[in-house]
Amino acid sequence: MDPPSKSWSIHTRADIIAKYEVLERVGSGAYSDVYRARRLSDNLIVALKEVHDYQSAYREIEALQILQGSPNVVVMHDYFWREDEDAVLVLEFLRTDLTSVIREAKKEGRGLSVGEIKRWMIQILNGVDACHRNMIVHRDLKPGNLLISEDGMLKLADFGQARILMEPGYDAMDENPQPYEQDTSNHESSLQNPEVFPQTDNLNQEGFCNQEQGAVSREEFFRVLDELKTKASIDDMDKDTNFQDGNTSCLATCTTSDMEDDLLKGSFTYEAEEGGDEQGGLTSCVGTRWYRAPELLYGSEDYGLEIDLWSMGCIFAEILTLEPLFPGTADIDQLSRIIDVLGNLNEEVWPGCSKLCDYRKITFSKVENPPGLEACLPNRSPDEVSLVKELVCYHPARRARAMELLQDKFFKEDPLPVPISGLRVPLTRNEPDDDGYDFNGVDFDSDMEDFSPLNITRTSTGASSRR
Numbered sequence: 001m002d003p004p005s006k007s008w009s010i011h012t013r014a015d016i017i018a019k020y021e022v023l024e025r026v027g028s029g030a031y032s033d034v035y036r037a038r039r040l041s042d043n044l045i046v047a048l049k050e051v052h053d054y055q056s057a058y059r060e061i062e063a064l065q066i067l068q069g070s071p072n073v074v075v076m077h078d079y080f081w082r083e084d085e086d087a088v089l090v091l092e093f094l095r096t097d098l099t100s101v102i103r104e105a106k107k108e109g110r111g112l113s114v115g116e117i118k119r120w121m122i123q124i125l126n127g128v129d130a131c132h133r134n135m136i137v138h139r140d141l142k143p144g145n146l147l148i149s150e151d152g153m154l155k156l157a158d159f160g161q162a163r164i165l166m167e168p169g170y171d172a173m174d175e176n177p178q179p180y181e182q183d184t185s186n187h188e189s190s191l192q193n194p195e196v197f198p199q200t201d202n203l204n205q206e207g208f209c210n211q212e213q214g215a216v217s218r219e220e221f222f223r224v225l226d227e228l229k230t231k232a233s234i235d236d237m238d239k240d241t242n243f244q245d246g247n248t249s250c251l252a253t254c255t256t257s258d259m260e261d262d263l264l265k266g267s268f269t270y271e272a273e274e275g276g277d278e279q280g281g282l283t284s285c286v287g288t289r290w291y292r293a294p295e296l297l298y299g300s301e302d303y304g305l306e307i308d309l310w311s312m313g314c315i316f317a318e319i320l321t322l323e324p325l326f327p328g329t330a331d332i333d334q335l336s337r338i339i340d341v342l343g344n345l346n347e348e349v350w351p352g353c354s355k356l357c358d359y360r361k362i363t364f365s366k367v368e369n370p371p372g373l374e375a376c377l378p379n380r381s382p383d384e385v386s387l388v389k390e391l392v393c394y395h396p397a398r399r400a401r402a403m404e405l406l407q408d409k410f411f412k413e414d415p416l417p418v419p420i421s422g423l424r425v426p427l428t429r430n431e432p433d434d435d436g437y438d439f440n441g442v443d444f445d446s447d448m449e450d451f452s453p454l455n456i457t458r459t460s461t462g463a464s465s466r467r
């Protein structure tokens with residue numbers, strides 16, 4: 001962590017400094033800098049997340065407003081957002097994350113007990129269930145975005161890529177409402193979907209409103225956001241990035257790095273921006289490669305909540321083995337690893353898959369007798385393997401929903417989940433440099449000049465391609 005510095009951009013924000021003492025910078029992501037800070041009024045330690053990208057800020061605030069009250073989603077105490085400045089979200093401060101839990105267990109060579117594993121899984125399922133009940137697709141689930149408090153509460157965080165999916169006629173509240181869901185009955189109308197919006201009265205939304213007037217209405221919130229959105233320049237949306245590893249979020253703006261890394265280069269769909277309106281098409285360039293569902297890897301722009309279920313399955317496998325399930329080094333390698341284990345993706349296993357944008361552009365050699373997920377989960381019980389299988393399967397509609405898995409007998413049988421207080425929580429968050437993962441296991445010929453359809457064959461040292 002950096003020592004306190006007065007040169008951080010957050011120090012130029014008089015409105016923030018008047019209310020918070022910035023203590024240290026604790027992280028930075030593709031779009032943000034995050035600081036630990038003390039709220040002057042009551043000494044509460046918070047995280048100030050300064051988001052440098054308009055759309056990411058919009059999405060995160062929108063999703064977190066809806067999800068406030070869910071115990072397994074990070075709390076947003078407040079936010080600041082003026083037209084000419086980056087948004088700053090005031091979040092509960094969470095000391096560590098699931099990546100650190102996994103790495104520490106691995107480093108100490110002790111693994112996680114089944115009771116611990118079940119408790120971590122239940123908390124993840126609860127968080128994802130809260131999102132999906134509200135038709136929010138997170139789109140970047142990975143261990144590093146599952147933050148953990150010092151007392152073991154796991155919270156979904158980083159909603160910068162989240163989208164609210166609107167399905168006409170879907171009533172998210174109809175199905176087993178949970179106690180934490182907000183009462184929306186007092187709201188007569190909403191700009192988008194009356195069922196899914198929470199009360200916002202308990203949030204003090206600074207920046208859009210005159211402070212003396214109190215919180216803005218939800219309608220006003222979205223009106224001003226829409227105005228800001230219209231003003232956002234193309235330049236802002238087209239920032240170049242240079243991420244190379246599969247553990248890093250793919251950005252909505254990831255036009256460069258993934259394509260350079262990739263055998264097929266231009267044959268995948270990488271959009272700099274997706275339709276602003278909520279009914280618009282979705283970009284396939286979301287999430288973090290290792291956790292990215294096959295439909296995204298094949299360029300789908302018409303996916304659903306199920307992409308989160310795939311990611312969750314990968315995370316569950318990682319909790320069980322302490323190793324990433326499919327640590328692809330590029331998108332083709334990612335697909336290739338999946339196919340090696342699950343077998344070829346074809347109409348038999350997922351009717352309709354051949355309509356995926358890039359399906360016909362990439363042909364993998366036939367994988368005879370794929371070993372299945374059992375091979376990736378050695379020494380794990382049949383129940384544990386079948387739990388992962390319920391999520392990591394090709395056909396999105398066959399992936400079990402979070403609310404279904406919460407009822408799975410696995411969580412009710414011995415050994416029972418440990419109480420949250422029984423979880424071992426690392427004292428700190430591992431820095432990215434501590435990463436013990438091997439990114440060099442797959443060697444690619446990246447010398448592809450044109451993008452005609454490819455036939456990929458996996459070999460013991462990587463992959464070979466043939467036109």
Ligand SMILES: Nc1ncnc2c1ncn2[C@@H]1O[C@H](COP(=O)(O)OP(=O)(O)OP(=O)(O)O)[C@@H](O)[C@H]1O
Pocket residue numbers: 026027028029030031032033034047049074091092093094095140144145147157158159160249429
């Ligand atoms: N509420 C929080 N409490 C403590 N630390 C946090 C909190 N939120 C974020 N962080 C830290 O800041 C880092 C960046 O935050 P976050 O992942 O939300 O930003 P991002 O720009 O959306 O990142 P990414 O590149 O992963 O999409 C995180 O890895 C984490 O270390």
